[in-house]
Amino acid sequence: MLKPGDYIRDILRSEPGKSVTARGWIKTRRDSKGVHFLQLSDGSCFRDLQVVIPEGSVADDVLHEATTGASVEVSGELVPSPAAGQRVELQARALTVVGPADAKSYPLQKKGHSFEFLREIAHLRPRTNTFGAVFRVRSALSFAIHSFFHERGFVYVHTPIITASDCEGAGAMFGVTTLDLQNLPRLAEGKVDYARDFFGKPAYLTVSGQLEGEIFALALGNVYTFGPTFRAENSNTPRHLAEFWMIEPEMAFCDLADDMELAEDFLKYVIGYVLDQCGPDLEFFNERIDKSVLATLEHVVTSPFERITYTEAVRLLEQAGKNWEFPVHWGADLQSEHERYLTEEKFRRPVIVTDYPREIKAFYMRMNDDGKTVRAMDVLAPRIGEIIGGSQREERTDVLRERIRAQNLNEDAYWWYLELRKYGSVPHAGFGLGLERMLMYLTGMKNIRDVVPFARTPGSAEF
Numbered sequence: 001m002l003k004p005g006d007y008i009r010d011i012l013r014s015e016p017g018k019s020v021t022a023r024g025w026i027k028t029r030r031d032s033k034g035v036h037f038l039q040l041s042d043g044s045c046f047r048d049l050q051v052v053i054p055e056g057s058v059a060d061d062v063l064h065e066a067t068t069g070a071s072v073e074v075s076g077e078l079v080p081s082p083a084a085g086q087r088v089e090l091q092a093r094a095l096t097v098v099g100p101a102d103a104k105s106y107p108l109q110k111k112g113h114s115f116e117f118l119r120e121i122a123h124l125r126p127r128t129n130t131f132g133a134v135f136r137v138r139s140a141l142s143f144a145i146h147s148f149f150h151e152r153g154f155v156y157v158h159t160p161i162i163t164a165s166d167c168e169g170a171g172a173m174f175g176v177t178t179l180d181l182q183n184l185p186r187l188a189e190g191k192v193d194y195a196r197d198f199f200g201k202p203a204y205l206t207v208s209g210q211l212e213g214e215i216f217a218l219a220l221g222n223v224y225t226f227g228p229t230f231r232a233e234n235s236n237t238p239r240h241l242a243e244f245w246m247i248e249p250e251m252a253f254c255d256l257a258d259d260m261e262l263a264e265d266f267l268k269y270v271i272g273y274v275l276d277q278c279g280p281d282l283e284f285f286n287e288r289i290d291k292s293v294l295a296t297l298e299h300v301v302t303s304p305f306e307r308i309t310y311t312e313a314v315r316l317l318e319q320a321g322k323n324w325e326f327p328v329h330w331g332a333d334l335q336s337e338h339e340r341y342l343t344e345e346k347f348r349r350p351v352i353v354t355d356y357p358r359e360i361k362a363f364y365m366r367m368n369d370d371g372k373t374v375r376a377m378d379v380l381a382p383r384i385g386e387i388i389g390g391s392q393r394e395e396r397t398d399v400l401r402e403r404i405r406a407q408n409l410n411e412d413a414y415w416w417y418l419e420l421r422k423y424g425s426v427p428h429a430g431f432g433l434g435l436e437r438m439l440m441y442l443t444g445m446k447n448i449r450d451v452v453p454f455a456r457t458p459g460s461a462e463f
């Protein structure tokens with residue numbers, strides 16, 4: 001096992017003269033007269049360790065197997081490196097090939113590969129520079145999220161993955177069943193007899209942990225969930241996954257203003273953390289993926305987010321003098337082109353849009369006194385569009401019941417959710433951040449399939 005000190009990240013920071021052993025995978029190999037060079041990566045940092053093997057220091061048959069893609073263990077001494085950008089390199093004394101690679105068929109050759117191609121070899125793509133960086137940033141971001149909430153005294157709650165209720169009320173859920181699909185048990189009237197299914201009723205993969213998060217907020221105050229969520233919507237876009245990770249804080253005694261403030265502090269904190277901890281990875285994204293990544297992130301950390309109501313947003317879009325593909329009118333949902341205009345042209349920073357028409361938002365959002373809009377907020381980010389969706393929740397039983405009925409949801413399934421309003425209801429609010437959308441923002445990667453280890457999208461669930 002690699003231990004702190006053995007990582008290539010640590011070796012690269014060591015002084016010349018030190019004896020070290022490095023283990024990793026050969027990214028490239030170059031042979032010149034009397035000397036061989038290996039670029040070795042163990043995934044611990046963006047940079048590779050250059051290994052120099054003088055002719056004759058390693059047996060020919062071992063050297064023969066030390067090809068691109070092979071895993072090796074190399075011991076030797078660190079020496080000052082004449083190459084640009086690295087202080088030290090490893091002068092090899094001993095080399096063992098742990099696992100050879102079939103060099104002829106190894107798909108990751110030195111030339112660049114398209115992201116589309118790399119998606120097809122998701123079992124090997126973490127070994128590339130780009131994907132090593134993506135997944136290190138993903139890990140750092142996850143850690144930053146936990147530490148933000150931990151520092152503020154939030155309790156981390158594990159909400160269920162299998163559920164009987166549709167949180168978003170949109171019906172875009174994957175069913176979970178052990179019934180034999182070729183031979184379904186049926187009731188007299190022809191409907192499927194779910195009483196004979198595993199849970200005794202229809203069950204689904206969760207679209208959100210929010211409703212169960214509310215249970216815990218109304219007992220433990222400030223809580224958050226961080227887990228996988230599933231959406232069976234047939235959205236084949238660069239921004240949608242069928243399986244993605246969501247972070248959902250939920251706060252008791254909290255209104256929409258507090259909710260927005262927390263969302264803004266949260267985004268600034270996690271961006272600040274990643275800027276601080278993932279410098280070389282972000283520099284790579286800035287150089288190779290999107291030249292505006294670093295400037296945008298630094299700008300976001302220091303500038304206040306714009307806050308406007310949906311009604312104002314519609315007015316601005318109508319006045320923009322643009323030929324929108326999706327026409328703008330009060331009552332219609334904002335589309336990607338509208339979100340981009342607001343964040344990239346009009347305000348040039350993240351924008352929080354609040355108070356949407358009730359018809360286009362979920363049943364649980366608190367109704368405003370105008371009877372037409374709800375206390376919703378979406379945080380829109382330049383390049384990405386909606387990155388956070390949240391709201392103050394409806395805490396009044398009668399209004400909530402009416403909303404459940406109006407949206408044709410099965411009231412019985414929400415009995416416990418309604419009951420929370422009966423016993424010690426308080427104003428409460430929360431939001432959800434899509435981890436992968438955040439990662440797209442941090443890295444500049446254009447397709448959400450390239451920031452998740454294994455993408456689940458319509459028609460695709462390989463690996």
Ligand code: 4AD
Pocket residue numbers: 167168207208209210231239240241242244246248249386387388389390391430431432433434435436437
């Ligand atoms: O706006 P959404 O649907 O909100 C909820 O699920 C609420 N229950 C959250 C809450 O208030 N606790 O989703 C929240 C975020 C979106 O802003 C987006 O970042 C991400 O989840 N998201 C997706 N990410 C990837 N693929 C999809 N199909 C996504 N759908 C939503």
